[in-house]
Amino acid sequence: MWSYTLALLPYATSLGLIFLGSVLLHRLYLHPLAHIPGPPLAKVTYLFEWYYDLVLSGQFTFHLKSLHDKYGPVIRINPNEVHIHDPDFYDEVNNQTNSPTDKPAQVAEVFGPYPATIGTQSHDLHRIRRSALNPFFSKKSVVQLVPVMQCPIQIMCQRLRDASATGAVLNVKYLFAAVTLDIINDYCFARDPVYILQPDFGRKGFDDVDSFLQVSLLNIHLPWLMRFTYSLPDSVNKTLAPAMADILDFRRDLSRQVEAIRGGQDRSHEGAGHRTVFHELLESKLPPDELKPDRLRDEAFSVMTAGSGTTAMVLRSATYHIAANPAIQQKLHAELCAAIPDPAQTSSLTDLEQLPYLAAVINEALRLCGPVTHRIGRQFPGRSLCCAGYLIPAGSTVNMTPYLIHMDEGIFPAPQEFRPARWLSGDKRLKKYLVAFNRGPRSCLGLNLARAELVLVLAAVFRQFNFDVSGVSRKRDIDMTRDYILGAAAPNSPGILVKVLEC
Numbered sequence: 001m002w003s004y005t006l007a008l009l010p011y012a013t014s015l016g017l018i019f020l021g022s023v024l025l026h027r028l029y030l031h032p033l034a035h036i037p038g039p040p041l042a043k044v045t046y047l048f049e050w051y052y053d054l055v056l057s058g059q060f061t062f063h064l065k066s067l068h069d070k071y072g073p074v075i076r077i078n079p080n081e082v083h084i085h086d087p088d089f090y091d092e093v094n095n096q097t098n099s100p101t102d103k104p105a106q107v108a109e110v111f112g113p114y115p116a117t118i119g120t121q122s123h124d125l126h127r128i129r130r131s132a133l134n135p136f137f138s139k140k141s142v143v144q145l146v147p148v149m150q151c152p153i154q155i156m157c158q159r160l161r162d163a164s165a166t167g168a169v170l171n172v173k174y175l176f177a178a179v180t181l182d183i184i185n186d187y188c189f190a191r192d193p194v195y196i197l198q199p200d201f202g203r204k205g206f207d208d209v210d211s212f213l214q215v216s217l218l219n220i221h222l223p224w225l226m227r228f229t230y231s232l233p234d235s236v237n238k239t240l241a242p243a244m245a246d247i248l249d250f251r252r253d254l255s256r257q258v259e260a261i262r263g264g265q266d267r268s269h270e271g272a273g274h275r276t277v278f279h280e281l282l283e284s285k286l287p288p289d290e291l292k293p294d295r296l297r298d299e300a301f302s303v304m305t306a307g308s309g310t311t312a313m314v315l316r317s318a319t320y321h322i323a324a325n326p327a328i329q330q331k332l333h334a335e336l337c338a339a340i341p342d343p344a345q346t347s348s349l350t351d352l353e354q355l356p357y358l359a360a361v362i363n364e365a366l367r368l369c370g371p372v373t374h375r376i377g378r379q380f381p382g383r384s385l386c387c388a389g390y391l392i393p394a395g396s397t398v399n400m401t402p403y404l405i406h407m408d409e410g411i412f413p414a415p416q417e418f419r420p421a422r423w424l425s426g427d428k429r430l431k432k433y434l435v436a437f438n439r440g441p442r443s444c445l446g447l448n449l450a451r452a453e454l455v456l457v458l459a460a461v462f463r464q465f466n467f468d469v470s471g472v473s474r475k476r477d478i479d480m481t482r483d484y485i486l487g488a489a490a491p492n493s494p495g496i497l498v499k500v501l502e503c
């Protein structure tokens, strides 16, 4: 038996080598993307990308810039994907309504097999799911939601007042995460504020989400991993990855809440005084398959997580940059004092949105600290693209990275500097290049809500307070050092520890 096996070994090895050689030759010379420039190693193997994303931990996004400097605006980043860095080509990839746009499978399933709007591959199914959610997040709906937002914002201001009175050090990373999660929790499920009232703002849950995002980067490259993980019982997952425990509990709790609404046990929306997403979604005209428990659980998970962590990241970075730049803080404070003479009173969202300096601060925060740092991938089954003379055949995966556009020195000089004034220069072109929410049919569902939260929270905070940020290190605590889908601070960052000053 052994002698047969040994005799066959050279044949098997030769066959293996011939197969490998053919794959390499195909990828280099015959593949539909063979003509696209890029590092030879990236053309033939995924290992190139894995090295930067997995071995060096979330570094590929930074490396992309040097690849584009070397190979031009259109490059091949792995055997089957193209990356484009051409800010003027952004709408061509992301803002098309005249042809179907799919999401590549590994990006759609980044958080696991995930039948939420954000995790939907197919264009047509995405339209169905997205249309059901759109009405909740229109500008009009968000304006009606302002009183809901004001409740946790007022509690947040009281927490800041208390910290200022006692001199306590506050971690604003968790403060802002709590306030945004309370807002979306109320909108989705008619729940009173919870997190903003907790002494540590519910820190552990937010830290677990950070760990979950790190795992999700692994999942983009090895999509079977999360599929396998979710097929295991929760108890096994909790033992293998303790950080998953809170995430799994959170998911199960969301499922319980949705089912309690469906079963009629949860009628909290009746006294809420505002519409709530999941009570209405359950009564919507979505087809029955779309209303199944797992589908709505995952939709809830996506809206709750996308609807809190992202805005909180912009709030905390903006807070640091404003407080660290006295001239900016003073200018903003002066504008807010004129608009809100009595800080005990709140101004309308519409009035606050008209304040030019506040708007400039928010645009600059979205540019410099846009939370979604990973490349955004799309597929066009029926449309080929032509960029910089390169034909990209229909069906290819095409990526673009908002972070690289926001850091483009040709558009935003000194891109690493927080300069709200650049938005007041009268250069109307700049807005075209602010793509923190992406554009087009798959752009951010919560854009209006996020912008309203940024306006209301920053106006309330900087009308009344300033911060001693001498204990914060920009390099360690604020700037993205690793791209885990959302930008992550350095591993040794304690959060954003500040002293609150009343002004």
Ligand code: HEM
Pocket (backbone or CB within 6 Å): 117, 118, 119, 130, 137, 184, 302, 303, 306, 307, 308, 310, 311, 314, 370, 371, 372, 376, 435, 436, 437, 438, 441, 442, 443, 444, 445, 446, 447, 449, 450
């Ligand atoms: C400053 C805050 C925010 C930023 C910068 C942001 C950014 C983004 C980006 C870039 C995308 C596109 C992702 C992709 O194409 O794969 C996206 C999608 C999404 N965002 Fe946001 N987001 C923010 C806040 C919110 C909020 C408050 C919600 C609450 C509802 C939300 C819910 C979603 C959902 C559900 C999607 C998926 C949309 C779809 O696939 O149709 N986001 N967001």
